[in-house]
Amino acid sequence: EADIYQTPRYLVIGTGKKITLECSQTMGHDKMYWYQQDPGMELHLIHYSYGVNSTEKGDLSSESTVSRIRTEHFPLTLESARPSHTSQYLCASSGVSGGVTDTQYFGPGTRLTVL
Amino acid sequence: DAKTTQPTSMDCAEGRAANLPCNHSTISGNEYVYWYRQIHSQGPQYIIHGLKNNETNEMASLIITEDRKSSTLILPHATLRDTAVYYCIVRARMDSSYKLIFGSGTRLLVRP
Numbered sequence: 001e002a003d004i005y006q007t008p009r010y011l012v013i014g015t016g017k018k019i020t021l022e023c024s025q026t027m028g029h030d031k032m033y034w035y036q037q038d039p040g041m042e043l044h045l046i047h048y049s050y051g052v053n054s055t056e057k058g059d060l061s062s063e064s065t066v067s068r069i070r071t072e073h074f075p076l077t078l079e080s081a082r083p084s085h086t087s088q089y090l091c092a093s094s095g096v097s098g099g100v101t102d103t104q105y106f107g108p109g110t111r112l113t114v115l
Numbered sequence: 116d117a118k119t120t121q122p123t124s125m126d127c128a129e130g131r132a133a134n135l136p137c138n139h140s141t142i143s144g145n146e147y148v149y150w151y152r153q154i155h156s157q158g159p160q161y162i163i164h165g166l167k168n169n170e171t172n173e174m175a176s177l178i179i180t181e182d183r184k185s186s187t188l189i190l191p192h193a194t195l196r197d198t199a200v201y202y203c204i205v206r207a208r209m210d211s212s213y214k215l216i217f218g219s220g221t222r223l224l225v226r227p
Binding site for chain 1: 149156161214217
């Protein structure tokens, strides 16, 4: 199973601030994903990456941006946080393992509150 | 993308088996069924997946019907820590990878 880490776990910040949510995995997975989940609601894919220098937008439109400069690292950035960005952000990764591909493993999530 | 249908909520007694059903009648031949669970809005935890055959691991068993239109996740001896939202997902193709489309899942309550 993948070891995948997210920091911070909780973040309360004021409107207009720039924030970066960190996600790292130690399994050498080539694919990484960001999901957004509002309280009590479903998860929605907002970004994904197939590998270094690859980033794509997911099903749910998001004002956040992502980068993939290193295989193990997939940070998410909000240039100017707004209250509408208040949500939980979940990072996942997947790779080829034992002939079965792309089982996604999730990090613990970052709960963001924008005041 | 194949959709899944699950009961909104279920409960079972601690120590008994929890059987969580899922319908996926539009599943295509090469699509896997995945099960995850989410406890207290933590990150979803992978449980098990399968294609055609029944599968078992240290967490659960997955029974897939012969026509593949439905499946059942079995937690053989449920504990209080198994209280969570359980998601049945048919993995959808996305370019050269796959995406997970989460529904609202089944909220399982394990009673003491």
